[in-house]
Amino acid sequence: MLNVLLAAIISQAPAATQAAPAAPAAPTTLALSIGSKAPIPEISDFVRGEKPTFFEPGKVYVIEFWATWCPPCRQSMPHLTKLAEDMKSKGVVIVGVSDEKVETVRTFLEKDEWKQKARYTLATDPDRSTYKAYMEASGQGGIPTAFIVKEGVVQWIGHPMEMDAPLAKIVDGTWDPKTAKQTFEDAVAEEMKAMGRQNDMTKAIDSKDWDKAVALIDAEIAASTGEEAMQSKVQKAQILLVAGRSEAAYALCAELIKEDPALRNF
Template sequence: MLRMESPAPPIKVENWLRGQPLTSFQPGKVYIVEFWATWCKPCVAAMPHLVQLQDKYKDGGVEVLGVAAYERARTADEARSNLDAWLTENFSNLNYRIGFDYTGNMNKLWMDPSFSVGIPTSFVVDRDGHIAFIGFPTQLHDVLPKILNGGWRTSDEARAADTERIAEGERTMHEMTRKRALTEPIFAKLTPAMKAEDWAKALSAVEEAVAVMPDDVNFRALHADLLLHKMRDLQTGLPVMRQLVRDAIDKKSELWMAGAMRQLFDPANDNSHFPPAERFAMGKNLSEHILALNPPQRAEGSKFLSYGAVAQYYYESGNKDRAIELVEVALKSLDRPEPIPDELKQQVMSLLVQALANYKDEKACHGPLCATPQDGFPKESKRRRRKRKHEKGS
């Protein structure tokens, strides 16, 4: 177990992308070892604070080093290249070291034995080479001065915090192990059934998953998708869909609401068999909650996750201008500094640009990516168009 007072493990990274290589911890110096990734929004948000800490305490023998051990890419070379480009674009004047590790060695040495299950995670190595703190980087402003004056490691506060951290880490790892034990046999049945398009077997596996993990939004959304779109079983599927919508709204979760919206307004799905009045009522309810939770005028927020389906609802409802506006906001949110994996970014951008072209009925571009209108794209139904005109006339 790695905890406060443990000797610090060695630093074994593949490359140092910023700063001089660190071969060992020097006696008399204090080191902040920060595990992070470019796709992790809290990690990115913490970086300016680490820059400030490095600048503020450099004369006191403090050295910050970031360990990028979680970059997502198909190969180490691709991950290293993406990371280097990201640092150049976003932190060109970074004042602390950045080490890169794709092998998993740093996780085995530091994260796993300390029961640290998420990033960002900060380790502080004290002047004698022992661990003084493990926790979130947001805590460093309070904890670091106490470490530097020598009073932290002997305090009741430090011991209590470390004990609580370990207990929480053990609970989280236990839950992850339990969930993995539940999902592995389910995926062993679900994956081949989905590939073979054996929807009955896939449904059986998903229903098993939902029974033991009702709060897993991915299984819940797939349950609705199989019934409504693969098997076109409205009698069974509509109650499942209604419950998904209710739970998404009750949880006030944009992720859940986006998952429900995609079942209702994904252009790739044929919804012609779905009762129009109920489909649009659900879409209206979800859209209003999503936009209240993550409004267009608010700069932050990953709008690209939910706004595509919301825009499709407005488009099919006859409000083309609103649909265009929301897609454009979603595209702008992809350009903000909260990074997502490149493959996902390209996939989402492609779908949004295609939607924009369809809504405008003309070629649309975002950066180098362009699209032309598609034939057969879901449009407002004649029945709904007549109803809308009637409402305007009255």
Template structure:
């Protein structure tokens, strides 16, 4: 991957947009290929059962985020045990390593654990759905369909709850996943154009479509605007996009978050709206509680005010 794409992808992926192969959502769950069942009874997920829901989580003993997720998965298993939910942790490590780890976890790891045969499941699940990191959870519904893929700490609870209640909308979930994939595609295309200095209608068009997808997410909108305004690799600073994205973040957040106000103020300043930028920067400074943040906000305010004096 080109290094200059990392800023924009980092913003998208940390803003709760999870990349999956949306065309596979709703497809039949691949068969479990298990070498060893370490904890719990063997499970057959491919028997369609209106009362059974399965969560297949890929993890490893050496993975910090995976270990962090273990108590949460145990909590979910206990909560939904009598609702037909079975959570299965899948790893590809040595049997002795996994047995020792599970034994040491004790009651913190109270769900089924298994070791896959070779990398068969990594291929049919992880790679098939575009997952490149762990932990990754796959939810299989009562009709033996994979209906959700994501980080076990980010949205899994809600999906299980909706499946149990019968309110899960697969069509809406597929549409959501497709939008997220489109978001990543647009992000890469837009950032490439900014870095290469392509100031033209096509760049504007891609930016407009990108903004339409992120404008209701204050964090992502703000961070993209900030990157457009400040990243050194950018040759074409699309001020119209940055101002619109920062404004969207400001409005969605309620206009009371210092970092978002700071970004909006910078976008206005770079667009020549110095008076409004100063007004907003003063507001950001008044709302800030962290001393280091205050210092940075004050530096920007001083810069804006100095520019105002020079303009006179």
């Protein structure tokens, strides 16, 4: 059974012994965070809806970064449509921003499906000026990501599917931005550490420094939980195999089977 599982790990998991591209260098400090003054979006092309006036007193703005090729972004669009319609009377303005070409976004939005599912203001930022001012400045690399702005100040940053409760509190004035800022910056700091570990891992694998690679993947396992921890353990098994440490690899596979009995089906 363990032989079969080891073969499956080698064939199905991402290759741990092929040096992955180095993760981009993470900034040591954030130029934009919760509590920062929000940059005025420099957007000229609004593909759906009218260009709003940024940032009017008394209104709450959601600047959400997305792309036509991004499945989670598309899944968020009906939810954003509902929020835009439900919260319009409370002064909430939602603007979706893609860094793709105008023609790409327009063609996508002209499809009947997205005429129905994406009924809020949508714009393009092909020179990525707004992306840089928000996403890069706040250490964000994945989309969709939303920024909630009130009175010209960033109040919240995160996934648009998780912003209902924060948005409601921001609108009614009960939001605590100081606590949100600490939580956000702690999460970004942990992500930066993970990026550093990944860069070190890439270098160790490339140089075949297996002791260091094992130590780094052990640190990754200790810092993660659930599915992420399981994936890191699978990566460790790969490293051990290629390093010629088959006995340790077998022992780890036995541990994986205990943690997830479904692996017995391999």
